[in-house]
Amino acid sequence: MHEDDQTMTEEPGNGTLEREAQEWLLRLTSGRATSADADALRRWCSRSSAHAQAFAEANLLWEGLGPVAQGMAKSSALAQAKSARMPALRRRAFLGGSMAASIVAAGYLVARPPLNAWPSAYELAADYRTKIGERQRIAIENGVSIDLNTRTSLNVRHQGDEQRVELISGEAAITVAQTLSRRLTVSSAGGLIHGSDAQFDVRCDGSRTTVTCHRGSVGIDYSGQSVSLGEGRQISYADGGFGSERMIDATVVMAWREGHLVFRGTPLSEVVEEINRYRSGRIVLMNEALGKRRVEARIPLDHVDDLIALVREAYGARVTSLPGGVLILS
Structure with a gap:
């Protein structure tokens, strides 16, 4: 999806924004996104507060239903037919207390979700949970x-x-x-x-x-x-x-017990993967060569985004901030 393809003469309805935001997330997490895509997405989000809010909410939803959405993204029907696109969820369903019931009814809350990207019913019912x-x-x-x-x-x-x-x-x-x-x-x-x-x-x-x-x-x-x-x-x-x-x-x-993450010659791609465990949203690394750079760092758990400043200053990486806590490194 390209920004030029989404030009509209009037403000789209909520359903249209939700669908477009979900399509952007599918593109962003497909593994084929480019820096140009990141720029186009940033411009799309800056069109209005409604655009930015739609993307932020889609990202939060993706945090919960990511594996389902990814599975849909891989289907040929999604790429070829509008009918196979991820259904738009109304804001009231997303923000309201009925969201959990809607997920269960849809069959998404399985015993162990793919990739463990969101809490299963068993995890939610655990004696202790952080x-x-x-x-x-x-x-x-x-x-x-x-x-x-x-x-x-x-x-x-x-x-x-x-x-x-x-x-x-x-x-x-x-x-x-x-x-x-x-x-x-x-x-x-x-x-x-x-x-x-x-x-x-x-x-x-x-x-x-x-x-x-x-x-x-x-x-x-x-x-x-x-x-x-x-x-x-x-x-x-x-x-x-x-x-x-x-x-x-x-x-x-075990440095996390003392409130730190310690990296010694760790590839940046692995560092980003680890940091993502400790923050909402996600950091997306879009530069393969950058991902191979070795990191020596001690990062406080309550300031995990210090990594971004480190990568920007030490490696000259470009950082694009998007709604919903999404940061793109390129």
């Missing part, structure tokens, strides 16, 4: 404390002489004393993690779980296999198998 940018510390028993990172859902269960923690999604740092009244087991994506007198980090991204041992040692059982992870080691498992065990600076992995 929102975007939120952290929480809980003590579930004498000798066990858990720090929850951003966008994390977790359940706590007592099963006989075992204390079971279920990490549904997100990231948790767990500290376990040597002497416990009952054994602690952490379950995540089909695997079981256990340890005593240890401190470790568990991160669950969909079907993939990464375990980092900061102190002591932890055991991991997954798909009929078992590994023992020592201090300063990290391993991931997914799709029925373990990845390669590697040495890691656990203080970097």
